[in-house]
Amino acid sequence: MNEIMRKIFLAFIFSLSASSLFAQVQNPSLGQLEDSNPIITAVPFLMIAPDARSGGMGDVGGAISPDANSMHWNIGKMAFIENNFGASLSYTPWLGKIVDDMNIAYLALYYKLDDLQAISGSLRYFDLGDITFTDENNQIIRPYNPQEYAFDLSYSRKLSDKLGIGVTGRFIHSNLTGDGVNGLDTKPGNSLAADIGLYYTSDLAVGARQGSLAFAAVVSNIGNKISYLDESTENFIPTNLRLGTAYTASLDPYNKITLAVDLNKLLVPTPPTDPNRSLVSGIFTSFSDAPGGFSEEAKEVNIASGLEYWYNDLFAARTGYFWEHGEKGGRQFFTLGVGLRYQVFSMDFAYLIPQQQQHPLAETLRFTLGVNFGGDN
Numbered sequence: 001m002n003e004i005m006r007k008i009f010l011a012f013i014f015s016l017s018a019s020s021l022f023a024q025v026q027n028p029s030l031g032q033l034e035d036s037n038p039i040i041t042a043v044p045f046l047m048i049a050p051d052a053r054s055g056g057m058g059d060v061g062g063a064i065s066p067d068a069n070s071m072h073w074n075i076g077k078m079a080f081i082e083n084n085f086g087a088s089l090s091y092t093p094w095l096g097k098i099v100d101d102m103n104i105a106y107l108a109l110y111y112k113l114d115d116l117q118a119i120s121g122s123l124r125y126f127d128l129g130d131i132t133f134t135d136e137n138n139q140i141i142r143p144y145n146p147q148e149y150a151f152d153l154s155y156s157r158k159l160s161d162k163l164g165i166g167v168t169g170r171f172i173h174s175n176l177t178g179d180g181v182n183g184l185d186t187k188p189g190n191s192l193a194a195d196i197g198l199y200y201t202s203d204l205a206v207g208a209r210q211g212s213l214a215f216a217a218v219v220s221n222i223g224n225k226i227s228y229l230d231e232s233t234e235n236f237i238p239t240n241l242r243l244g245t246a247y248t249a250s251l252d253p254y255n256k257i258t259l260a261v262d263l264n265k266l267l268v269p270t271p272p273t274d275p276n277r278s279l280v281s282g283i284f285t286s287f288s289d290a291p292g293g294f295s296e297e298a299k300e301v302n303i304a305s306g307l308e309y310w311y312n313d314l315f316a317a318r319t320g321y322f323w324e325h326g327e328k329g330g331r332q333f334f335t336l337g338v339g340l341r342y343q344v345f346s347m348d349f350a351y352l353i354p355q356q357q358q359h360p361l362a363e364t365l366r367f368t369l370g371v372n373f374g375g376d377n
Contacts, residue, residue: 036329037271037290038329039270042225042236043174043237044238045150046124046238048126049061049366050090050104051072051106051108051348055335055366056318056320056338057260057308057320060260060261060320061260062242062260063201064306064308066078066080068081068108068109068120069090071110071120071121071195072106073242074216075167075197075218076164076196076216077201078156079156081112081375083373084111084112084373088368088369088371089105089369090108090366092104096363096364097360097361099129102126104124116158118156119156121151122152123151125148128148133177144178146176148175151170151171154166155167163200164199165198166196168220170195170221171191172223173189173190175188177228184229186229191225193221195221197216198216198217199215200214210250211248211250212247213245213246214245216245216246217243218240221239221240222239223237223279225237236268241264241265244260245261254311254312255310255311256309258309258310259306260307260308261303261306264301264303267282267286269286272291273285273289296327299328300328302323302324304323306318314341315341318336318339319334319336319337321334332356333352334353336351337349337350337351347370348368349368351363351366
């Protein structure tokens with residue numbers, strides 16, 4: 001396979017599943033790791049951590065304190081954000097160990113209507129880089145630039161001083177081949193999806209130290225399947241259940257620390273389950289359809305954990321660990337991150353360190369710039 005075709009292969013394999021891409025890299029002759037059975041969905045870019053704060057905390061985000069990027073992690077907490085208006089712009093070069101022109105950009109904005117309500121919106125854009133289609137004789141047909149994006153609108157409301165709920169509507173567009181390739185008629189895939197999130201927070205002192213304990217429950221990407229050919233080849237989008245908790249402790253007036261954990265499970269059929277089923281059926285059977293029974297179902301839960309330290313709300317240091325079972329993709333990595341705040345501005349940076357050698361996610365960098373107005377800056 002020449003370099004052009006290899007890049008096409010990598011780009012399209014990743015468009016199906018980052019986990020399956022890693023399996024391909026580990027053992028190209030088999031196409032996957034021995035005994036692996038990863039869940040494959042369309043538009044997996046929806047599951048990639050878009051911002052550097054959570055990216056520096058092991059991809060945890062369900063129950064940590066709200067910020068402009070809360071739409072991705074848990075819309076239920078947006079009404080608890082301290083500022084009145086803000087925006088965030090994030091950028092991530094993606095799979096830089098394999099290709100040099102994939103990237104993800106994420107723009108998020110929010111506005112508090114009053115002390116009880118907030119609205120927000122975001123645009124997530126995934127550029128898979130330039131590729132060149134060739135025929136069976138390796139003759140160039142045409143160049144192409146596959147792209148995917150998702151546009152979100154959200155509403156969040158406090159139900160009490162401790163409990164919040166939020167909903168998100170999402171339009172997803174995925175154009176991997178244009179109008180066709182090698183004589184095969186293809187089309188862009190589109191989907192409408194929704195998120196619903198709950199957030200609960202309560203004061204919890206430990207000894208003389210003041211603190212707070214938060215919980216999160218989120219179901220994201222509840223939407224119709226995507227097709228690039230016809231209705232007989234529809235693919236599930238990555239409907240996901242996230243359960244999270246976070247504890248924040250004030251060590252003294254200048255120092256505070258947060259410990260957080262998220263559990264994630266895809267609510268889509270496990271291979272070789274018949275994929276020709278409805279969205280609702282796919283969600284409910286996803287808890288019992290793994291061929292290995294309960295033990296395999298448990299392996300489908302990945303764990304994100306992170307720690308965040310703030311000094312005087314000016315400087316943050318972060319670290320985290322993400323774990324996914326080897327049979328379900330095997331993503332296992334550490335993360336590091338830092339953050340700075342000055343008046344209304346913020347800047348965050350994250351760096352990913354995989355456990356495995358030659359991992360396609362190695363040295364992934366994330367950058368986020370933010371601005372927040374009103375409240376305590």
